[in-house]
Amino acid sequence: MSVTTAAGVNAERPAALSEKLRAAAQAAAPTLFAVLVTAVIFAVFLFAAGADPFEVYELIWTGAFASWFSLQNTLLRAAPLLLVALCTALPARLGLVIIGGEGAIVFGGLAAAAIGVVLIDTPYVPALLLMAAAAMVSGAALIALAGWLRHARGVNETISSLLLTYIAIAVFNHLVEGPLRDPASLNKPSTASISDHHMIGTIPGTDVHWGLAIGVVVCLAMAVLMRKTTFGFAARMVGGNMRAARMAGLPIGKLVITTCAMAGAAGGLAGMIEVAAIHGKANASLNTGYGYTGILVAFLARHEPAAVIPVAILFGGINAAGGLLQRRMDLPDATVLVLQGILFVVLLASETLRGRSLFGR
Amino acid sequence: MSGDLGLWAVPVAMLGGAIRVSTPYIFVSLGECLTERSGRINLGLEGTLVLGAMSAYGIAYLSGSPWLGVLVAMLAGALLGGLHALLCGLPKVNDIAVGISLMLFGTGMAFFLGKPFVQPKAPNLPSIPLGWWIEQPELRAALEINPLFVVGILLALALTWFLGRTRRGLILRAAGDSSEAVRAMGYSAETMRFTATTAGGALAGIGGAFLSLYYPGSWNEGLSSGQGLMAIALVIFARWQPIRCIWASLLFGAAGALGPALQSVGVTWGYYLFGAAPYVLTLGIMIATCSPTRSLRGAPAELGVTR
Numbered sequence: 001m002s003v004t005t006a007a008g009v010n011a012e013r014p015a016a017l018s019e020k021l022r023a024a025a026q027a028a029a030p031t032l033f034a035v036l037v038t039a040v041i042f043a044v045f046l047f048a049a050g051a052d053p054f055e056v057y058e059l060i061w062t063g064a065f066a067s068w069f070s071l072q073n074t075l076l077r078a079a080p081l082l083l084v085a086l087c088t089a090l091p092a093r094l095g096l097v098i099i100g101g102e103g104a105i106v107f108g109g110l111a112a113a114a115i116g117v118v119l120i121d122t123p124y125v126p127a128l129l130l131m132a133a134a135a136m137v138s139g140a141a142l143i144a145l146a147g148w149l150r151h152a153r154g155v156n157e158t159i160s161s162l163l164l165t166y167i168a169i170a171v172f173n174h175l176v177e178g179p180l181r182d183p184a185s186l187n188k189p190s191t192a193s194i195s196d197h198h199m200i201g202t203i204p205g206t207d208v209h210w211g212l213a214i215g216v217v218v219c220l221a222m223a224v225l226m227r228k229t230t231f232g233f234a235a236r237m238v239g240g241n242m243r244a245a246r247m248a249g250l251p252i253g254k255l256v257i258t259t260c261a262m263a264g265a266a267g268g269l270a271g272m273i274e275v276a277a278i279h280g281k282a283n284a285s286l287n288t289g290y291g292y293t294g295i296l297v298a299f300l301a302r303h304e305p306a307a308v309i310p311v312a313i314l315f316g317g318i319n320a321a322g323g324l325l326q327r328r329m330d331l332p333d334a335t336v337l338v339l340q341g342i343l344f345v346v347l348l349a350s351e352t353l354r355g356r357s358l359f360g361r
Numbered sequence: 362m363s364g365d366l367g368l369w370a371v372p373v374a375m376l377g378g379a380i381r382v383s384t385p386y387i388f389v390s391l392g393e394c395l396t397e398r399s400g401r402i403n404l405g406l407e408g409t410l411v412l413g414a415m416s417a418y419g420i421a422y423l424s425g426s427p428w429l430g431v432l433v434a435m436l437a438g439a440l441l442g443g444l445h446a447l448l449c450g451l452p453k454v455n456d457i458a459v460g461i462s463l464m465l466f467g468t469g470m471a472f473f474l475g476k477p478f479v480q481p482k483a484p485n486l487p488s489i490p491l492g493w494w495i496e497q498p499e500l501r502a503a504l505e506i507n508p509l510f511v512v513g514i515l516l517a518l519a520l521t522w523f524l525g526r527t528r529r530g531l532i533l534r535a536a537g538d539s540s541e542a543v544r545a546m547g548y549s550a551e552t553m554r555f556t557a558t559t560a561g562g563a564l565a566g567i568g569g570a571f572l573s574l575y576y577p578g579s580w581n582e583g584l585s586s587g588q589g590l591m592a593i594a595l596v597i598f599a600r601w602q603p604i605r606c607i608w609a610s611l612l613f614g615a616a617g618a619l620g621p622a623l624q625s626v627g628v629t630w631g632y633y634l635f636g637a638a639p640y641v642l643t644l645g646i647m648i649a650t651c652s653p654t655r656s657l658r659g660a661p662a663e664l665g666v667t668r
Contacts, residue, residue, distance in 0.1 A: 154653035174633040
């Protein structure tokens with residue numbers, strides 16, 4: 001009896017694998033199509049703007065991936081994107097559209113810097129853990145508030161999360177230019193610096209800090225959480241059909257608030273890593289649009305935490321190449337924004353192709 | 362009576378500020394109101410506002426005529442609105458997500474195309490000195506009304522008439538309340554929504570033109586700070602009534618003018634915190650008016666955002 005079962009499993013396994021690959025290809029096809037269409041539209045746009053599209057694409061490749069130097073630059077920019085994309089991707093599993101990643105980064109970075117300044121004499125590991133905890137709690141509070149408002153008051157979470165971001169940025173500016181300002185920071189108001197001993201180091205052999213590894217691990221952990229656990233199943237059920245989930249007795253409010261808190265914690269952690277690995281203090285450099293790019297990363301990854309990893313690296317690369325485009329081609333720094341905007345629009349339009357028979361099945 | 366106003370300068374500056382700051386809110390909220398009454402939400406008006414501001418400034422600078430700038434801003438807004446409507450017309454495309462994407466697209470395009478116009482000075486729109494008979498300089502300054510504010514009020518009246526008293530308006534409202542009913546009447550809800558979203562985008566474009574051509578009256582990348590998004594909350598607060606949009610806009614304008622008004626009398630503490638007043642107000646209003654169990658009174662039934 002047991003022999004036949006084992007044989008049956010063996011016979012089934014390859015079939016299941018090819019089935020999985022096929023499903024993955026089916027899911028990725030409209031996205032790849034959208035990327036292709038975007039490349040064409042953006043080329044036309046560049047041509048109209050008087051730039052040579054081929055040269056621009058070549059420069060994007062050079063600036064993003066062609067050399068070890070540019071690849072490291074790309075990975076440095078991908079690190080915050082990995083985490084902040086989760087701020088949109090996780091709640092999206094429940095059918096919520098949260099766009100407050102920028103607020104979570106700013107809050108997290110501020111909390112980490114504020115705590116870090118106090119912990120100047122604390123040993124390395126506890127200091128970093130406390131900074132991370134402070135950042136995650138403040139980011140989580142911000143996004144969980146949007147989730148709670150949605151659940152308890154029916155307030156649209158897209159609007160509230162963006163409003164909370166604006167409020168968070170105002171509080172950030174108030175504190176950084178007021179009570180928490182380091183009097184020595186003249187041109188660019190900043191908080192005092194955290195201890196040099198508390199900076200997150202680089203991965204051996206590279207200039208890339210460990211924040212990248214943390215981001216990848218968190219993305220993978222969230223992928224497992226959403227795919228393989230009861231929690232993830234419940235979350236996906238709420239996203240699939242809220243009414244059915246309620247009938248099944250799922251604690252919807254708890255799921256919504258927990259997921260939003262995790263999302264905000266990821267965003268807050270992104271801010272902490274930016275502070276503890278790059279800037280060493282909180283200032284306006286935290287508020288440079290990673291949160292908004294993260295929204296696009298999440299959508300392009302179809303809100304799949306594991307898929308966030310390659311997409312974040314792609315966008316890290318596009319951002320990294322932005323400077324090169326500015327210097328070599330004299331294109332405005334907003335060129336990257338235009339590319340992202342076109343991609344986002346085309347990507348959503350391509351949703352209409354989803355589910356149509358692309359492979360003749 | 363030309364003496365020092367003391368602390369009275371704050372409400373006076375807020376009155377003037379309310380009229381100035383509220384004008385973009387009026388246009389964006391009327392545009393959003395029109396769009397939402399047809400049963401669709403456009404979250405992308407923030408992008409429309411910025412693109413409108415850039416194109417108005419650019420055209421005013423190149424042609425020397427600010428009014429031509431306003432017209433082009435309208436066209437640019439209509440284009441973005443039309444794009445939103447086209448995309449949302451496709452099956453399985455989510456209007457909230459399309460709004461976010463157009464917000465990024467519109468701002469990206471505006472920053473790209475507007476790069477050459479950050480430095481030069483374009484001619485601004487003229488103002489109407491309603492307070493010419495007052496000697497008190499602060500009060501007189503507060504009553505310098507911009508022509509677009511007047512246009513906005515007239516537009517609100519016209520929209521009220523259009524929605525309530527015309528056949529087209531009736532069909533548009535029907536599209537917002539029940540697409541089946543519109544189909545039964547022999548009209549297409551899609552066409553109505555396309556028209557309403559395009560027109561709404563054009564109005565938001567005018568709001569943008571105000572920002573760059575009157576107050577603050579210059580073009581830079583930090584020009585709009587969420588007015589396009591706040592308009593959505595404002596429309597909810599106004600219960601989808603154009604006239605109430607005016608009152609709500611004035612309230613938001615006053616909140617936005619709080620920070621600069623306090624600064625004008627020497628209160629510099631908490632400048633950024635007071636600057637956040639409109640966001641807090643928006644959030645507070647949404648918390649107070651929304652409910653998890655019932656849809657909002659006056660809300661178009663086809664609208665997803667209030668459910």
